[in-house]
Amino acid sequence: MRKLSVLLLMVLFLEAMTATSVHGNDGLQSAGDSYGVRYTLIGNLTCSISITGNTAALSARVSAGNSAVTDCEMTLELQEKVAFIWVTRSTWTQSSHSNSLSMNQQASVSSGKTYRLKVKATVYSASSSESATKTATP
Template identity: 35%
Template sequence: MSTKRRMVFAVLSLVACLTAIPIPQASAASVDVSCASSSVMPLMEYISNLDYDFKISNGTAKITARMDGYVAITTKCKVTVELQEKGFLFWNTVKTFNAVEYRDFAEVDTTYSVASGKTYRLNITFTAWSGSDSETQTITSYTINT
């Protein structure tokens, strides 16, 4: 048998094997809602709200990131915003902005000059404390091409 026929036979055998073997499938388990609690539980203990806004216009990035904690529970809030620029393989942090408040909210509201022809995003870390206990949420924003 020639080399060309062996290759064709090998490819056809591979295709036959791949189509004959069933592919495992996953399905979600059914949820019994009859025993579910009717009260709504918060997802976070110390953070009540997170929000950010990211715009670039005329070479200036406008960055706003705010967190709210629960009144009388949250004792300290920290917002860390990393402005990142797309490199060849990785996202590189261009500038980091921080806001720390010993109360139930914190906000970063700033501008920064950016280069044209680049792609930017934000990596935002929100941390809230109640005494010595803390919780953290991290958000990566959408990307903006300049």
């Protein structure tokens, strides 16, 4: 029974490690891809993080995919890897009454630790909304 339990756990672990995420490092589909998520309101979502010394520079931009978009909202999360999980250390949210939004932030970080930027963007039209999530590593 114990061997069967260990085998089952190993299979589940391997399955989880090979699963494809809808919101990975490139959640937006380019025109040539035959897979991924197709967005109708979001045209583009980009993000980047760079670390120099003890300062992380975070940047993100979302833009509309069509003229129906009236508002944008974006949340930036600076996350630190602790053991096997990502823990949010700082969060910034901004919105705009336009069809695009750019955000730039700086944060203090500790040397020797692993960080990433997680961005969630939502765009709104008169009748609906659409969200996308993207991550970036230095």
